[in-house]
Amino acid sequence: MADKMHWLYQPAPAPDQSARHAATARQKQLIKPEGALGRLESIAIDFAGFQGRERPQLEHLSVRVFGADHGIAAQGTSRFPQAVTSVMLNIFCEGGAAINVLSREHNADFAAINLGCVVPVEHPELIDEFIAPSTADFSQSNAAMTQTQLVCALNAGRRQSSNSDCFIGGDMGIGNTASAAAIFAALFDLKVVDITGRGTGIDDEVLARKVELIESALEQHRSALSSPLDILRILGGFEIAALVGAFIANAQRSTPVLVDGFMATAAAAIAGAINPSVKPWLLYAHLSDEFGHKLALECMGVSPMLNFNMRLGEGTGAVLAVSIIRQALNLHNKMFTFSEAGVPIAD
Known part of the structure; x- marks a missing residue:
C-alpha cells in the first residue's frame, strides 16, 4: 500500500x-512609498515566484x-441531517450555492466531487469518486478510514490538480x-x-457532547x-483527505493553492x-469565524488575508480573496515607476 502513496513525498519545486x-525590485520602483x-505587495511578489516572472x-x-x-455525525454533533450533504452536492452542480455565485464572477473552472454520501446523489455534472457512504465513526474505537479508503481519497484529490494560475479546494x-x-x-x-x-x-449541550466525543476518541x-x-486516516474525512491530496499535487505542479477555512x-x-x-x-x-481557526493558524505560523466573519466552507472565503489578489497584481503590473512618472528619487 505504501507504494501507492509514494507520490505524496515527491518534493514540490521551490x-x-x-x-x-x-x-x-519593481515594488521599490513603483510610485509610492516603499x-x-x-500585504498587497507581498502577494504580488509571491505570485511572481509562483509563475517565474x-x-x-x-x-x-x-x-x-x-x-x-462523516460517521461521527451519527452521534448528533450537527444541527442538520446527513442528507444535507447530498442536497448541497446537487445544488453545487445546479449552480445555486454561494461558491457557484462567487466562482462565476471569476469565470472559474468549477466542479463538485462526490466521495461518498449516506443519501445517494446523482447529477450529470457531478464527478463520481465514491468510496463509501461515509467514514466510520472514529469516536467508537474505529479508524475513520481504512488504508485503502485513505489511498482512494488522496488520489481522488490528486486527480483534480490543475495547471491553472491558482487552485481552490472547498469542502x-x-x-x-x-x-x-x-x-x-x-x-x-x-x-x-x-x-x-x-x-x-x-x-451548548451539543457542543459539550462534541468535545467529550473528540476527547474520548483521542484517548482511544x-x-x-x-x-x-495516521492522524488523517483515523480522524479525518474523505473530503479532507481529498483536499490533502489536491494541495500536495497542485504544489508539485507549481500551482499555488488558496486555502479556505x-x-x-x-x-x-x-x-x-x-x-x-x-x-x-x-x-x-x-x-x-469557526471557533478554533485562529488558534490553528497561529500554530501553523501563517496569516490569513481577510476577516469577514465567514464560516460557510465550500471554498467561499478563498474565492472572495481572489479579487484582492487580482487587484494586488494589477497594482504591481500597471502602476508607473518613479522613472516613468518623471519623479526624481532623493539619494
Whole structure:
C-alpha cells in the first residue's frame, strides 16, 4: 500500500527566487512609498515566484468542492441531517450555492466531487469518486478510514490538480468540523475544548457532547496517532483527505493553492506535515469565524488575508480573496515607476 502513496513525498519545486527578487525590485520602483501597499505587495511578489516572472497574472482559476459524509455525525454533533450533504452536492452542480455565485464572477473552472454520501446523489455534472457512504465513526474505537479508503481519497484529490494560475479546494460534509478539530488537536497537541467550535450552530449541550466525543476518541486512538497520515486516516474525512491530496499535487505542479477555512486549513496542516516542500505554495485566504481557526493558524505560523466573519466552507472565503489578489497584481503590473512618472528619487 505504501507504494501507492509514494507520490505524496515527491518534493514540490521551490518558487522562483530570481522572479521574486525582480518583483521586489519593481515594488521599490513603483510610485509610492516603499511598503505603502502592505500585504498587497507581498502577494504580488509571491505570485511572481509562483509563475517565474516579474509581472504575474491571475487569469485561470480552478475551484473544486469535495463532498462526503462523516460517521461521527451519527452521534448528533450537527444541527442538520446527513442528507444535507447530498442536497448541497446537487445544488453545487445546479449552480445555486454561494461558491457557484462567487466562482462565476471569476469565470472559474468549477466542479463538485462526490466521495461518498449516506443519501445517494446523482447529477450529470457531478464527478463520481465514491468510496463509501461515509467514514466510520472514529469516536467508537474505529479508524475513520481504512488504508485503502485513505489511498482512494488522496488520489481522488490528486486527480483534480490543475495547471491553472491558482487552485481552490472547498469542502462539504455534515460532521466535518468534529473531524477537523480532532485533527488539529492531535497534530498540534491542543486541548480539544480550545479548538472545537459550534459548526452548523449547535447549542451548548451539543457542543459539550462534541468535545467529550473528540476527547474520548483521542484517548482511544492515542497510541496509533503517530504520523500525519495516521492522524488523517483515523480522524479525518474523505473530503479532507481529498483536499490533502489536491494541495500536495497542485504544489508539485507549481500551482499555488488558496486555502479556505477550518476544514481546508486542517487539510493544509496535514499536507504540510506530510510534505513540507508544499508549504510555500499554500496561501491562507481568510480567518474563519469557526471557533478554533485562529488558534490553528497561529500554530501553523501563517496569516490569513481577510476577516469577514465567514464560516460557510465550500471554498467561499478563498474565492472572495481572489479579487484582492487580482487587484494586488494589477497594482504591481500597471502602476508607473518613479522613472516613468518623471519623479526624481532623493539619494
